[in-house]
Amino acid sequence: MTTKPRAARWPWLLLAAVLLVSAGAIAYDKWKSRQGPPDPLPSEIQPWFGPRSQIELEQAAIVGVDGARARLALAPGEWLRQEMLARALIKRFRATGSYADLAEADVLLDRGMAGSVAPAGPSLSRAEISLLAHRLDAADKGLARFFAQVGEPDAEESAGAWSVHGDVAFQRGDMKAARLAYARAEDFDNNTAVALRQSMLALRSGDAELARRRVNAILRAPRLNRSVKAQVALQRATIAYGAGDWQAAAAWARFADKFFPGYPLAQAYVAQTQALEGDVNGAVKRYEAILARAPLPEVMDALAFTLRLAGRGAESRAWAEKAATLWAERYRVLPEAASAHLVEHELALGDPARAVPIAKADAARRPHGASLILLARAQLLTGDAKAALATLARAEKTGWRSAGLYLALADAHTALGDDGAADDAREEALDLNPKATDPAARFIWFGHD
Numbered sequence: 001m002t003t004k005p006r007a008a009r010w011p012w013l014l015l016a017a018v019l020l021v022s023a024g025a026i027a028y029d030k031w032k033s034r035q036g037p038p039d040p041l042p043s044e045i046q047p048w049f050g051p052r053s054q055i056e057l058e059q060a061a062i063v064g065v066d067g068a069r070a071r072l073a074l075a076p077g078e079w080l081r082q083e084m085l086a087r088a089l090i091k092r093f094r095a096t097g098s099y100a101d102l103a104e105a106d107v108l109l110d111r112g113m114a115g116s117v118a119p120a121g122p123s124l125s126r127a128e129i130s131l132l133a134h135r136l137d138a139a140d141k142g143l144a145r146f147f148a149q150v151g152e153p154d155a156e157e158s159a160g161a162w163s164v165h166g167d168v169a170f171q172r173g174d175m176k177a178a179r180l181a182y183a184r185a186e187d188f189d190n191n192t193a194v195a196l197r198q199s200m201l202a203l204r205s206g207d208a209e210l211a212r213r214r215v216n217a218i219l220r221a222p223r224l225n226r227s228v229k230a231q232v233a234l235q236r237a238t239i240a241y242g243a244g245d246w247q248a249a250a251a252w253a254r255f256a257d258k259f260f261p262g263y264p265l266a267q268a269y270v271a272q273t274q275a276l277e278g279d280v281n282g283a284v285k286r287y288e289a290i291l292a293r294a295p296l297p298e299v300m301d302a303l304a305f306t307l308r309l310a311g312r313g314a315e316s317r318a319w320a321e322k323a324a325t326l327w328a329e330r331y332r333v334l335p336e337a338a339s340a341h342l343v344e345h346e347l348a349l350g351d352p353a354r355a356v357p358i359a360k361a362d363a364a365r366r367p368h369g370a371s372l373i374l375l376a377r378a379q380l381l382t383g384d385a386k387a388a389l390a391t392l393a394r395a396e397k398t399g400w401r402s403a404g405l406y407l408a409l410a411d412a413h414t415a416l417g418d419d420g421a422a423d424d425a426r427e428e429a430l431d432l433n434p435k436a437t438d439p440a441a442r443f444i445w446f447g448h449d
Helices: 003-035 054-074 079-096 099-114 123-132 136-147 155-171 175-188 192-204 208-220 226-243 246-259 264-276 280-293 297-309 313-333 335-349 352-365 369-381 385-397 403-415 419-432 439-443
Strands: none
Touching: 054 079, 079 099, 079 123, 099 123, 099 313, 099 335, 123 136, 123 155, 136 155, 155 175, 155 192, 175 192, 192 208, 192 226, 208 226, 226 246, 226 264, 246 264, 264 280, 264 297, 264 439, 280 297, 297 313, 297 335, 297 439, 313 335, 335 352, 335 369, 352 369, 369 385, 369 403, 385 403, 403 419
């Protein structure tokens, strides 16, 4: 008598199985389409024009500054020539990292804005360079003057203005406004700069796959120079670090180093890759080789921290002191631009108590996830776990999603004795980055979140 009910259940079980298989197939198809095409092969990536190495890039930047300075000398009061020199200085700043160039460009644009009749003047350049210096209110003023101009700006200028508008929103913690502004920029000109911004926004929103796909589209683009593609490759490495894919990060770092020889940042990425792979001595030697040519404080910090992890305390302190001197000078010249770097230096290699007021000021100006996480770390290291937890809650509320955020939350909850919440936060971090708690991850100085 029991066989009939069992037989009657078979069609329903079969139907349920079919539905489960179908649902699984649909989910797999959606997942597969979400992944998009694989990364391009390095052999597929071709340059189009421009300098072939870091040395050529720096030489071209020097020539550009000298030429613009000579033209300005012929008519010192013309704001357009002031703007041309400022933009040439920014190109050299991007090539060498010289804060003196950024500071001079900043002064020139102030002069250009004051010496022109509104709404004319170097307003878009003023906004862009204010953003580089992390002066968001000045960037707003430049944008307002740009949008008040009579006549329709061209597509490239409009895309640039909306991109800066998105950057300002992003740094103020309004990721929704940033996304809308980048989309508006894309409407005017779907260019590399817009795509890079959208990629970083996606990564910091916790969507590493979308970030990867946007970067890959740029890598496949045919008409970009070696320098730009090397920078894009490093962003691809940064995305890989954020997702815990150290193998992909290493591949793209090494590609950038070979594709655009002499680029200090690419060399630094390769150095930390060596450390992650267990070759700490090789990493140290590579960092030292970079510094022999380009004494950059961020590279000194990375070297000092790597030496500390390797147990070489005296050498670590020596490099940390050199970096501290350079950061202090940069902070004196352009405090807003140097603040986050100086905070990171103090937290890792100096005195967290010195970092707290600088981090608070930076987070007040730029309340986005990166600044808030640094502030929370400073609060944690100085014994104020309750304040750190509140700061991290602010960061999460902006829509920021990264393993670094959730690891900091785990530390704050642990300090407050809430082990359950700490475990939950740690799981969130590992969902985003399966290598988030790997001890070797401490070697990641460049491209971390």
